[in-house]
Amino acid sequence: MTTEELxxxxxxxxARQAKLKNRILCCTAAGCISCGAxxxxxxxxxxxxxxxxxxxxxxxxxxCMGMCGRGPLVLSSADRQLYGNLTAADAAPLLSQxxxxxxxxxxxxxxxxxxxxxxxxxxxxxxxxxxxxEKLNDYIAVGGYxxxxxxxxxxxxxxxxxxxxxxxxxxxxxxxxxxxxKWELVARQVPTTKYVVCNADEGDPGxxxxxxxxxxDPHRVLEGMAIAGYAVGAKQGYIYVRGEYGLAIxxxxxxxxxxxxEHLLGSRIFEQGNFQFRIDLRIGAGAFVCGEETALIASIExxxxxxxxxPPYPPASGLWGxxxxxNNVETYAxxxxxxxxxxxxxxGIGTPTSKGTKVFALAxxxxxxxxxxxxxxxxxxxILEMGGEIPNRKLKAxxxxxxxxxxxxxxxxxxxVDYESLAKIGSIMGSGGLIVMDETSCMVDVARxxxxxxxxxxxxxxxxxRAGTIQMHDILERITAGDATEEDLETLKGLAQLxxxxxxCGLGQTAPNPVVSTLKYFPEEYEAHIREKRCPxxxxxxxxxxxxxxx
Amino acid sequence: MxxxxxxxxxxxxxxxxxxxxxxxxxxxxIEVLHTAQELYGFLSRPLLKTIAHKLRxxxxxxxxxxxxxxxxxxxxxxxxxxxxxxxxxxxxxxxLGLIGKLERRCAKAxxxxxxxxxxxxxxxxxxxxxxxxxxxxxxxxxxxVTPETLDAELNKIGVK
Numbered sequence: 134m135t136t137e138e139l140x141x142x143x144x145x146x147x148a149r150q151a152k153l154k155n156r157i158l159c160c161t162a163a164g165c166i167s168c169g170a171x172x173x174x175x176x177x178x179x180x181x182x183x184x185x186x187x188x189x190x191x192x193x194x195x196x197c198m199g200m201c202g203r204g205p206l207v208l209s210s211a212d213r214q215l216y217g218n219l220t221a222a223d224a225a226p227l228l229s230q231x232x233x234x235x236x237x238x239x240x241x242x243x244x245x246x247x248x249x250x251x252x253x254x255x256x257x258x259x260x261x262x263x264x265x266x267e268k269l270n271d272y273i274a275v276g277g278y279x280x281x282x283x284x285x286x287x288x289x290x291x292x293x294x295x296x297x298x299x300x301x302x303x304x305x306x307x308x309x310x311x312x313x314x315k316w317e318l319v320a321r322q323v324p325t326t327k328y329v330v331c332n333a334d335e336g337d338p339g340x341x342x343x344x345x346x347x348x349x350d351p352h353r354v355l356e357g358m359a360i361a362g363y364a365v366g367a368k369q370g371y372i373y374v375r376g377e378y379g380l381a382i383x384x385x386x387x388x389x390x391x392x393x394x395e396h397l398l399g400s401r402i403f404e405q406g407n408f409q410f411r412i413d414l415r416i417g418a419g420a421f422v423c424g425e426e427t428a429l430i431a432s433i434e435x436x437x438x439x440x441x442x443x444p445p446y447p448p449a450s451g452l453w454g455x456x457x458x459x460n461n462v463e464t465y466a467x468x469x470x471x472x473x474x475x476x477x478x479x480x481g482i483g484t485p486t487s488k489g490t491k492v493f494a495l496a497x498x499x500x501x502x503x504x505x506x507x508x509x510x511x512x513x514x515x516i517l518e519m520g521g522e523i524p525n526r527k528l529k530a531x532x533x534x535x536x537x538x539x540x541x542x543x544x545x546x547x548x549x550v551d552y553e554s555l556a557k558i559g560s561i562m563g564s565g566g567l568i569v570m571d572e573t574s575c576m577v578d579v580a581r582x583x584x585x586x587x588x589x590x591x592x593x594x595x596x597x598x599r600a601g602t603i604q605m606h607d608i609l610e611r612i613t614a615g616d617a618t619e620e621d622l623e624t625l626k627g628l629a630q631l632x633x634x635x636x637x638c639g640l641g642q643t644a645p646n647p648v649v650s651t652l653k654y655f656p657e658e659y660e661a662h663i664r665e666k667r668c669p670x671x672x673x674x675x676x677x678x679x680x681x682x683x684x
Numbered sequence: 685m686x687x688x689x690x691x692x693x694x695x696x697x698x699x700x701x702x703x704x705x706x707x708x709x710x711x712x713x714i715e716v717l718h719t720a721q722e723l724y725g726f727l728s729r730p731l732l733k734t735i736a737h738k739l740r741x742x743x744x745x746x747x748x749x750x751x752x753x754x755x756x757x758x759x760x761x762x763x764x765x766x767x768x769x770x771x772x773x774x775x776x777x778x779x780l781g782l783i784g785k786l787e788r789r790c791a792k793a794x795x796x797x798x799x800x801x802x803x804x805x806x807x808x809x810x811x812x813x814x815x816x817x818x819x820x821x822x823x824x825x826x827x828x829v830t831p832e833t834l835d836a837e838l839n840k841i842g843v844k
Contacts, residue, residue, distance in 0.1 A: 163811070163812060164812055164827075166825075202814050204815075204827075336808070336809070337809070338770075338772040338808055339772035339809060339813050376718070376755045416718055417755075418753030419754035420754065421808065435709075435710055435749070436749065437753075438752065438753070494813060496813035497772070497813075502813060502816070503814050586808060
């Protein structure tokens with residue numbers, strides 16, 4: 134496909150969709166599928182055929198619509214009405230023209246003006262829930278691959294890097310390194326074989342942003358990577374995706390094949406010879422540490438995923454020793470929009486130091502678990518309000534950043550969500566998992582849970598992490614069992630500092646974060662476990678009887 | 685030739701094809717192990733030895749990689765597999781209770797019942813946090829699982 138053909142295809146597909154009386158969009162992300170979305174979709178298709186409306190109403194599978202807790206979700210585009218918790222039996226009333234019959238669905242209607250939807254600003258998820266991830270034409274209709282065409286035709290590689298720098302985009306994998314600077318570092322390396330790698334090894338428990346982006350809009354990530362390839366001078370890209378994400382892998386494979394067939398990827402992009410870019414998938418095999426960039430590189434090379442000392446950083450020496458650009462899924466997904474609308478536009482969203490939007494995965498004790506995208510700088514409280522409260526339960530803490538993050542107590546919920554503010558209160562932005570805990574969650578047990586995770590996932594290369602996580606976990610086990618002493622608490626604090634300062638990679642350096650933040654904000658819970666042999670949340674099973682507290 | 689032998693031959697051929705697609709390069713070890721596990725269900729020692737030989741890698745490196753990653757299993761799996769998610773969201777929603785139920789009725793986490801019927805495994809977040817607590821039962825994600833729903837599934841497949 135040439136750039137002219139791309140524009141023509143877009144027009145043609147937009148016109149075709151405009152002619153339809155209605156498009157029924159069914160969420161077919163992994164969450165809704167496991168709630169029976171396929172049955173609903175089949176029932177809708179059958180009902181349309183029965184009514185003889187196949188030419189005017191189209192049923193379309195889409196990516197994640199966000200409110201995963203209410204799946205399966207279906208959006209009727211003609212009247213902009215979203216329904217949740219549907220079953221196959223709801224197909225007939227949903228398609229009915231009779232208002233009385235449609236009314237029977239009122240209980241399942243979801244208000245699109247609720248804060249959950251109204252407060253969102255969508256960049257990365259702009260197409261998620263709108264386009265069919267398995268149809269290239271759907272992506273082209275919303276302007277897909279237009280940014281790649283713009284970059285190749287109207288911009289030099291330098292211009293592209295310049296726009297990304299201007300946008301102020303920072304790495305969405307967690308650490309927040311300025312993306313433009315990273316691109317410049319790779320672009321500046323002497324012309325040689327270079328690689329572009331997409332880190333889709335989303336390992337944080339409680340995070341499913343990257344999975345949803347890959348499932349819902351895989352072409353956007355491919356386009357972002359191709360633009361990156363053009364900007365830094367790479368011909369080969371790899372997506373390192375978790376083996377657990379079967380649906381995402383399948384949709385990526387389909388998307389790559391489609392894009393190659395239409396010359397949107399491959400050796401003759403837009404049927405011209407001046408830029409070539411191939412993307413291959415590498416399937417992870419279940420190791421959290423492979424989210425660390427040097428471990429990820431080792432894993433792509435077919436080795437054990439163990440990190441190595443940095444520097445040299447991957448932009449200087451990465452995959453097979455070549456200059457390598459590694460970004461996260463969400464970072465690449467921002468790129469097509471930045472190129473389309475310009476870096477300045479993007480920099481207009483967010484705070485002075487954290488630009489753009491961030492996708493969060495809301496989970497835990499919350500009424501509407503799901504996926505949201507909000508501008509940087511929104512407060513945690515506003516974000517949690519979007520998730521809705523659970524009646525009769527008191528919120529205790531929000532956990533961000535997974536095993537490398539911290540627990541943020543109730544009184545700090547007015548902290549704006551940006552890289553600096555979260556770091557200041559002892560947590561991190563992380564990849565975007567946000568887990569809400571109420572008073573039935575024991576904070577010491579949460580710290581123990583994350584330490585157990587880090588202990589299991591430690592690759593074993595450096596001693597502080599390998600031995601330190603085991604020791605810390607051991608102490609936390611004793612505390613939650615009511616067997617610990619005050620001395621243990623001091624040892625725990627000392628170990629936390631040791632791990633932070635001496636571990637080889639981010640896994641070990643940040644492993645103490647959940648412990649440190651819970652110690653800081655919930656010291657009384659540790660004390661209750663140690664002194665009174667009692668778990669205030671009533672969660673931990675104590676081996677000793679609680680001591681009578683004497684006045 | 686019996687059908688079992690025919691299937692076996694075919695698997696060897698398919699594994700060989702996967703290796704030749706990567707030009708028998710050692711860099712492709714993880715892809716090859718993925719294919720091998722898909723074909724055979726698990727990675728036996730002789731199988732790892734064959735792969736090491738074909739990719740011209742030391743057997744220690746192949747065993748090292750196979751044991752490093754959680755995804756690879758060196759033991760045969762049961763007829764049915766329950767993977768209980770113990771990610772944060774599932775953990776706070778009661779994932780431990782589900783493991784407890786399976787351990788009482790079937791086998792300890794990471795093990796298979798002696799009759800080879802059910803394997804019980806745990807996962808570190810399967811990314812279905814909106815559906816917590818979640819269990820992957822023979823490849824299909826079950827949402828908002830309770831010990832009672834597990835009981836019902838176990839009864840269906842005749843676990844005592």
